[in-house]
Amino acid sequence: xxxxxxxxxxxxxxxxxxxxxxxxxxxxxxxxxxxxxxxxxxxxxxxxxxxxxxxxxxxxxxxxxxxxxxxxxxxxxxxxxxxxxxxxxxxxxxxxxxxxxxxxxxxxxxxxxxxxxxxxxxxxxxxxxxxxxxxxxxxxxxxxxxxxxxxxxxxxxxxxxxxxxxxxxxxxxxxxxxxxxxxxxxxxxx
Ligand SMILES: N[C@@H](Cc1ccc(OP(=O)(O)O)cc1)C(=O)O
Numbered sequence: 629x630x631x632x633x634x635x636x637x638x639x640x641x642x643x644x645x646x647x648x649x650x651x652x653x654x655x656x657x658x659x660x661x662x663x664x665x666x667x668x669x670x671x672x673x674x675x676x677x678x679x680x681x682x683x684x685x686x687x688x689x690x691x692x693x694x695x696x697x698x699x700x701x702x703x704x705x706x707x708x709x710x711x712x713x714x715x716x717x718x719x720x721x722x723x724x725x726x727x728x729x730x731x732x733x734x735x736x737x738x739x740x741x742x743x744x745x746x747x748x749x750x751x752x753x754x755x756x757x758x759x760x761x762x763x764x765x766x767x768x769x770x771x772x773x774x775x776x777x778x779x780x781x782x783x784x785x786x787x788x789x790x791x792x793x794x795x796x797x798x799x800x801x802x803x804x805x806x807x808x809x810x811x812x813x814x815x816x817x818x
Pocket of ligand 1: 636637638639640641642643667669670671790791792
């Protein structure tokens, strides 16, 4: 059975909704997945946001009982790590470099446009080069910086915006965005 780990910041809003919704949608389609979630800056044991909980309740789903900080154990457990934003993905890849081959943003993983996927691949590799150069104190070429900016400007956003502190509507919007991506994810896993 595939182990899927969703990652956001606090693991109280987006990734718990993704976890609960995927469990529900997968079981409706008879697809076997084991799903968990965590946050890159989470405090383990915090309650899930009341709006996120309400969204899940409306779908007759239970989310995780509390938040969990991302750990190497969880990263090791996962076959596929799906982050809610690009910065979460960068964080996971920096802190757990062995996870590079299995870490994607949720929206990027379900993207089908070849041109966009090529751009993303080039951006990831540029990002890795720039990070390495920064760490080694090497000069970053203007051409490298400009290329990264050029690609960023033309690709769509792969982030699911953070409803933290927002209204129930903000949570509904995030949940709808997540759900659309999860339907496409299940098409891919089917
Ligand atoms: N954990 C952060 C706050 C935070 C909580 C949740 C959050 O949303 P999500 O769970 O979707 O990442 C974002 C940020 C803090 O220390 O205040």
